[in-house]
Amino acid sequence: xxxxxxxxxxxxxxxxxxxxxxxxxxxxxxxxxxxxxxxxxxxxxxxxxxxxxxxxxxxxxxxxxxxxxxxxxxxxxxxxxxxxxxxxxxxxxxxxxxxxxxxxxxxxxxxxxxxxxxxxxxxxxxxxxxxxxxxxxxxxxxxxxxxxxxxxxxxxxxxxxxxxxxxxxxxxxxxxxxxxxxxxxxxxxxxxxxxxxxxxxxxxxxxxxxxxxxxxxxxxxxxxxxxxxxxxxxxxxxxxxxxxxxxxxxxxxxxxxxxxxxxxxxxxxxxxxxxxxxxxxxxxxxxxxxxxxxxxxxxxxxxxxxxxxxxxxxxxxxxxxxxxxxxxxxxxxxxxxxxxxxxxxxxxxxxxxxxxxxxxx
Amino acid sequence: xxxxxxxxxxxxxxxxxxxxxxxxxxxxxxxxxxxxxxxxxxxxxxxxxxxxxxxxxxxxxxxxxxxxxxxxxxxxxxxxxxxxxxxxxxxxxxxxxxxxxxxxxxxxxxxxxxxxxxxxxxxxxxxxxxxxxxxxxxxxxxxxxxxxxxxxxxxx
Numbered sequence: 001x002x003x004x005x006x007x008x009x010x011x012x013x014x015x016x017x018x019x020x021x022x023x024x025x026x027x028x029x030x031x032x033x034x035x036x037x038x039x040x041x042x043x044x045x046x047x048x049x050x051x052x053x054x055x056x057x058x059x060x061x062x063x064x065x066x067x068x069x070x071x072x073x074x075x076x077x078x079x080x081x082x083x084x085x086x087x088x089x090x091x092x093x094x095x096x097x098x099x100x101x102x103x104x105x106x107x108x109x110x111x112x113x114x115x116x117x118x119x120x121x122x123x124x125x126x127x128x129x130x131x132x133x134x135x136x137x138x139x140x141x142x143x144x145x146x147x148x149x150x151x152x153x154x155x156x157x158x159x160x161x162x163x164x165x166x167x168x169x170x171x172x173x174x175x176x177x178x179x180x181x182x183x184x185x186x187x188x189x190x191x192x193x194x195x196x197x198x199x200x201x202x203x204x205x206x207x208x209x210x211x212x213x214x215x216x217x218x219x220x221x222x223x224x225x226x227x228x229x230x231x232x233x234x235x236x237x238x239x240x241x242x243x244x245x246x247x248x249x250x251x252x253x254x255x256x257x258x259x260x261x262x263x264x265x266x267x268x269x270x271x272x273x274x275x276x277x278x279x280x281x282x283x284x285x286x287x288x289x290x291x292x293x294x295x296x297x298x299x300x301x302x303x304x305x306x307x308x309x310x311x312x313x314x315x316x317x318x319x320x321x322x323x324x325x326x327x328x329x330x331x332x333x334x335x336x337x338x339x340x341x342x343x344x345x346x347x348x349x350x351x352x353x354x355x356x357x358x359x360x361x
Numbered sequence: 362x363x364x365x366x367x368x369x370x371x372x373x374x375x376x377x378x379x380x381x382x383x384x385x386x387x388x389x390x391x392x393x394x395x396x397x398x399x400x401x402x403x404x405x406x407x408x409x410x411x412x413x414x415x416x417x418x419x420x421x422x423x424x425x426x427x428x429x430x431x432x433x434x435x436x437x438x439x440x441x442x443x444x445x446x447x448x449x450x451x452x453x454x455x456x457x458x459x460x461x462x463x464x465x466x467x468x469x470x471x472x473x474x475x476x477x478x479x480x481x482x483x484x485x486x487x488x489x490x491x492x493x494x495x496x497x498x499x500x501x502x503x504x505x506x507x508x509x510x511x512x513x514x515x516x517x
Contacts, residue, residue: 147464151479154462169403173410175439267441268434270457270467271478289480292461292495300495301461 021208025231028214035104036212036235037242038097044243045094046200048250052087053189060139062185063178067264070140074261081258088259090250091133095280097246098126106338109322109331110213116319118210121203123316128196133278135188141181146265148277149184150176151285158301175267219325274356283345284308286352311341413438417516424512432468432486437503437514441465443475444505444512445486454503454514455489461496475500 010016027036059077061069073080102122105111111119138149153176157167172179218226229235262272277285284304291304314337322334416438424444427433433444434457441457445468455475459466464479468486475484482494489500504515 147479150464151462154464157463168407172403172406173439174407175410175441177406179406267465268436268457269465270476271464273478275464275478288462289495292480292482301497 022232023230025208025211026228027212027231027235028218029227029229030215030218032108032215032217035101035108037239038101038104039207040239041097041242041246042094042101043200044246045090045097045250048090048247049087049094050193052083052090055083056087057189060185062139062182066139066178066181067141070142070261082254085254085257085259086250089254089257091136092278092280093246093250093253095126095129095133098129099280102126103338103342105213106318107335108213108215109334110215111319112213112322113319113324115206115210115213118203118206119319120316121199121206124199125196125203128192128199130280132188132192132196133280135184135192137278138176138181138184139188140261141265142262143265143269143272144262144275146176146267147271147275149180150271151275152277152281155288155305158305176265216325276352276356279349279353282352283348286348286355289352290348315341410439419514421512421514422510425507425510430470430473435514442503442514443468444514447487452505452507452512453487453489454505455484455486456501456503458500459496460491460498460500461494466500 006015027033056073059069059073059080060066070084073084075081105119105122134149134152138145153167153171156170157163159166168174170180170183171177172183214226276282287308288301288304291300291307294300295303318334318337322330419435419437419442421433421435421444424433424435427444427446429446429450430448431446433446435442435444437456443455443457443466445453445455447453457466458464459477459479459482461477461480461482464477466475466477466482466484468474469476473486474492475486475489477483477494477496480495482496483492484490484496484500485492489502491497491499502517504517506513506515
């Protein structure tokens with residue numbers, strides 16, 4: 001910062017510290033570097049969703065007119081279909097890249113000391129992202145959205161005593177109605193962003209603080225043999241190139257496979273035969289269905305939900321089981337646990353789609 | 362001044378505890394005062410629906426036109442419900458809300474069962490008994506009364 005303006009700004013904003021950080025920050029380069037881009041890809045899809053979300057807000061009307069307003073966006077407003085399709089595709093791609101990011105950091109063991117809070121904040125972001133997805137899914141109020149939400153809100157209702165009360169309060173009544181849409185809308189556009197953005201900032205600040213994690217294979221090498229590249233401009237340029245690829249994929253999917261809008265929800269019609277949730281809830285949907293088949297009655301419900309919750313708690317706590325290098329047997333157990341989780345999620349998801357009636361395909 | 366008071370009143374541990382207790386009580390009072398109207402505001406449609414849910418009977422004027430081996434869907438208060446016309450000309454009225462996770466169930470005339478597409482639960486169309494799949498309880502059955510060109514469905 002040579003100029004007088006530069007000095008004036010620096011004294012007040014501390015810019016030189018940021019520039020210092022950017023010029024000296026280096027990123028490890030090795031055979032697993034590919035996985036470093038997935039957090040950035042997820043962030044890219046999130047920014048696309050903020051942008052398209054604001055555009056959708058201009059015409060969307062929550063409450064009784066929800067379906068009609070989405071019909072207008074999709075069929076009457078110029079390029080409305082494209083904005084809506086981009087928003088929906090971007091949401092799915094964001095959850096998808098977040099999963100890739102999560103599993104790659106899991107198997108490269110990036111959650112180890114001192115990055116535990118990167119792991120926790122990342123999981124919080126994924127869970128918030130899934131609530132974003134769940135709340136956004138209802139907003140068009142078509143029949144699939146209506147019944148998928150009905151099932152989703154039926155799940156907390158099986159918790160004894162407080163369950164039905166929580167479900168009623170979230171729904172705004174015993175049935176999904178215009179009240180539910182307004183509640184989900186407030187959640188989707190105000191409450192969730194207000195929670196998501198500070199956690200995202202923490203996650204990004206921690207990446208700056210701790211730097212990129214190096215996998216085991218790198219840490220075994222002596223320090224002078226580990227390769228790094230400057231963050232700016234080298235890594236930033238690569239990041240930008242990856243974002244361009246992500247944009248191309250998103251544009252292709254959104255334009256070639258526009259998001260559909262089903263018939264308006266009608267509570268008196270039986271649920272459509274091909275009812276299913278978004279793919280990232282398919283695994284839990286199928287597990288619930290299978291447990292219901294194997295253990296009829298309430299036990300199956302509890303067993304299915306219990307299995308998922310125990311798995312999730314173990315997943316969150318993994319930095320405590322496998323806290324550092326040379327964790328020995330626990331490191332291997334964590335890897336095996338991860339492989340089992342991936343296998344269960346994949347098998348139950350594929351199974352869920354395989355047993356759907358033909359109408360879904 | 363401390364000489365005039367019993368010694369324990371001056372104990373700093375006790376004073377801190379009283380301070381925390383007072384702050385706690387005050388905090389809880391404020392949380393209650395702010396929380397109560399907010400809670401009632403949020404729960405308002407739930408309470409209203411509960412009041413409407415006390416509907417005792419529904420009159421279905423055109424129900425007799427329902428063909429045999431078919432079901433008529435109607436609302437009992439706010440709850441989706443179904444009136445089934447059996448082949449032997451008897452009638453059964455049931456809640457159409459699956460007891461598993463609350464999907465709307467449908468009558469399948471070919472198999473003569475009630476089916477829930479969400480998780481594959483099945484019920485007996487004569488009694489509402491849960492036959493298979495995840496449902497933990499039978500469907501709620503209503504009383505049916507056939508009279509002069511209409512059908513009256515009452516809470517059982």
